[in-house]
Amino acid sequence: MSEKEKYFKEFNNGLHRIGKVTMFFTLCILLAVPFLIAVIYDASVDVGGFWKGFLKVAAVYIPVSIVEFLVYTPMLGAGGSYISFITGNVTNMKIPCAINARDIAKTEVGTPENEIISTISTATSAIVTMLVVAVGVLLISPLQPILEQEALAPAFNNVVAALFGALALKYFSRSPKIAVIPVVLMSLLCIIVPDMITDTGTLVIASGALALLIGFLLFKKGKL
Secondary structure, three states, X not given: OOHHHHHHHHHHHXXXXXXXXXXXXXXXXXXXXXXXXXXXXXXXXXXXXXXXXXXXXXXXXXXXXXXXXHHHHHHHHHHXXXXXXXXXXXXXXXXXXXXXXXXXXXXXXXXXXXXXXXXXXXXXXXXXXXXHHHHHHHHHHHHHHHHOOHHHHHHHHOHHHHHHHHHHHHHHHHOXXXXXXXXXXXXXXXXHOHHHHHOHHHHHHXXXXXXXXXXXXXXHOOOO
């Protein structure tokens, strides 16, 4: 084993160790919220109601989380995935940041260099997001009259679309054979069912899975 491989293995093991511990405590904190509220307000907890509500939500989000793991982890790497799944804003902040950083650094998916770049970029995104939110909370009162102007409403409503549109064009142009069918189908779906436009998480997962399937079939046929 070379020095590079040795250091990367230690780096990766450290990521998984810290990531697993952090994910465990994050999950414990999330599940503890209703019980902590009950303690603070001296209220009784309906355990049966808690589990009924939990199971209803889990029935939806456990399959989604599995699909997100399969689709997002190759883009983010181990470190980036731990950070993204804990801090949130995966599709609208972390993935674009990681992809852009990878393009700037010219690293390839699956390489040690890409793992490090993805971890640094997603961590930076998380820190910047928290700082921006903190500044926004402090300045929300004086800025509220400006932010609520009708002229700015279209801009705020299309931030995510503009972000992903700029990123997507570059990747669609590289692999039009893979991109054309998911783009057309998702566009038609949003036209037929306009409410789906707001459900970007589901659309990204569905289109990502479809793109992977198309890429696999084209690869098997030797057309990639």
